[in-house]
Amino acid sequence: MPSRGGSGSKKVNNNRYYELLGVSKDASLDEIKKAHRKLALKMHPDKGGDPEKFKEINEAYDVLKDPKKKEIYDQYGEDAIKEGMGGGGGGGGMSDLFEQMFGMGGGRGRQRERKSEDVVHKLQVPLEDLYKGAIKKLSMSRQLPCDACHGSGSKTGKRYECQVCQGTGVQVHLRPLGPGMMQQIQSKCGNCAGSGYSTPLGDQCASCKGKCLVADKKTFDVHIDAGMKHGSKVVLRGEAGCSEPGLAPGDIILVVVQKEHDVFQRAGVDLVMERTISLTEALTGCTFTFKHLDGRVLRVAIPQGEVIKPGSFKCLQDEGMPFHGRPYQKGNLYVRFNVEFPEMLSEAQAQAIRAALPMPSAAANGTGTMDVDDVEDVHKISNIQDIESELKSRVNIAKGTGESYDSDDDDDMPRGQRVQCAQQ
Numbered sequence: 001m002p003s004r005g006g007s008g009s010k011k012v013n014n015n016r017y018y019e020l021l022g023v024s025k026d027a028s029l030d031e032i033k034k035a036h037r038k039l040a041l042k043m044h045p046d047k048g049g050d051p052e053k054f055k056e057i058n059e060a061y062d063v064l065k066d067p068k069k070k071e072i073y074d075q076y077g078e079d080a081i082k083e084g085m086g087g088g089g090g091g092g093g094m095s096d097l098f099e100q101m102f103g104m105g106g107g108r109g110r111q112r113e114r115k116s117e118d119v120v121h122k123l124q125v126p127l128e129d130l131y132k133g134a135i136k137k138l139s140m141s142r143q144l145p146c147d148a149c150h151g152s153g154s155k156t157g158k159r160y161e162c163q164v165c166q167g168t169g170v171q172v173h174l175r176p177l178g179p180g181m182m183q184q185i186q187s188k189c190g191n192c193a194g195s196g197y198s199t200p201l202g203d204q205c206a207s208c209k210g211k212c213l214v215a216d217k218k219t220f221d222v223h224i225d226a227g228m229k230h231g232s233k234v235v236l237r238g239e240a241g242c243s244e245p246g247l248a249p250g251d252i253i254l255v256v257v258q259k260e261h262d263v264f265q266r267a268g269v270d271l272v273m274e275r276t277i278s279l280t281e282a283l284t285g286c287t288f289t290f291k292h293l294d295g296r297v298l299r300v301a302i303p304q305g306e307v308i309k310p311g312s313f314k315c316l317q318d319e320g321m322p323f324h325g326r327p328y329q330k331g332n333l334y335v336r337f338n339v340e341f342p343e344m345l346s347e348a349q350a351q352a353i354r355a356a357l358p359m360p361s362a363a364a365n366g367t368g369t370m371d372v373d374d375v376e377d378v379h380k381i382s383n384i385q386d387i388e389s390e391l392k393s394r395v396n397i398a399k400g401t402g403e404s405y406d407s408d409d410d411d412d413m414p415r416g417q418r419v420q421c422a423q424q
Contacts (some may be wrong), residue, residue: 017060142241227324269331355370
């Protein structure tokens with residue numbers, strides 16, 4: 001590996017990021033994440049922390065959480081990270097080092113490694129876990145290169161080209177369609193299963209039987225961050241296994257699917273809940289409690305004298321969903337009030353309400369300023385439980401009665417071509 005300029009050796013600074021997060025060099029990714037989360041909450045400027053210190057903590061976390069960046073930092077220090085990831089300059093230097101080690105350089109015509117197909121999986125997550133953050137367990141069956149033969153499929157380590165498809169992985173068949181006409185059909189080679197390699201029986205690896213791949217099952221810890229949204233993706237790089245011999249492992253892509261909640265509905269970073277109260281509570285004030293998504297029991301008091309109208313909303317600030325990446329910031333919680341009216345009132349109750357809430361004189365007898373000479377009494381009025389169902393059931397009420405009449409309104413007429421009389 002070439003030295004980084006100059007004739008003398010320069011001391012590598014590869015401790016500071018660990019010291020900033022307060023973790024050891026052999027700390028696991030979980031320990032690094034927990035340390036960063038704790039420091040970020042403590043040192044954030046909105047909480048009175050030092051902005052520069054907060055920036056340094058995030059910089060350290062950005063490097064140590066990435067295995068490739070972390071390896072470069074451990075070997076070549078902070079300067080290598082800043083030079084290699086900062087771009088700029090001509091050829092050579094740390095940008096070449098990145099390209100040589102991990103293929104991270106800037107487009108010098110490197111051929112991308114052929115990669116197996118990614119596996120996309122929907123991960124059902126309760127709203128509580130999206131509020132608090134959680135770790136979910138995921139078991140995955142996959143195919144990995146055989147350790148015994150290092151993925152060659154043979155005891156000797158030799159790769160044998162398939163003699164049926166000549167290493168192409170594809171077989172071509174001709175099918176006659178008619179005189180002088182042939183159809184060419186391509187299909188995956190049945191001898192090598194499309195890999196292009198087929199190991200003779202005598203040299204086959206005993207572990208994988210010449211298939212180069214063996215079955216494997218692994219359980220992953222999937223980190224659900226607080227504030228993640230429906231449709232967010234968690235990518236496990238290179239953990240999907242190999243779909244074919246010789247290909248690099250694919251990624252596992254987990255798509256977060258938010259489960260419906262019985263109490264709360266999510267609207268971005270805000271939450272909405274409904275609360276049903278009695279008419280008495282709506283008119284005279286009330287107090288109620290509810291259990292939040294993190295287990296806290298909150299008490300809400302509506303002061304006496306404040307009237308709550310049906311369908312009205314009230315806001316509890318900073319009790320909504322946490323912001324993804326900024327869990328110390330939260331949206332609002334909106335409460336929609338439904339007012340439950342009594343089915344019937346006794347005469348005494350009605351008299352008490354009239355006394356407490358006298359009606360305006362114009363509305364007392366239902367007439368106002370109207371002329372009452374031609375008023376007609378309505379003797380029957382009925383209750384409708386579901387107006388939508390009621391109106392739907394009456395759409396075709398006039399059809400099939402045998403009545404025929406002319407109308408200028410074509411709204412009920414069937415669409416399409418009208419019938420015309422035939423002329424003799």
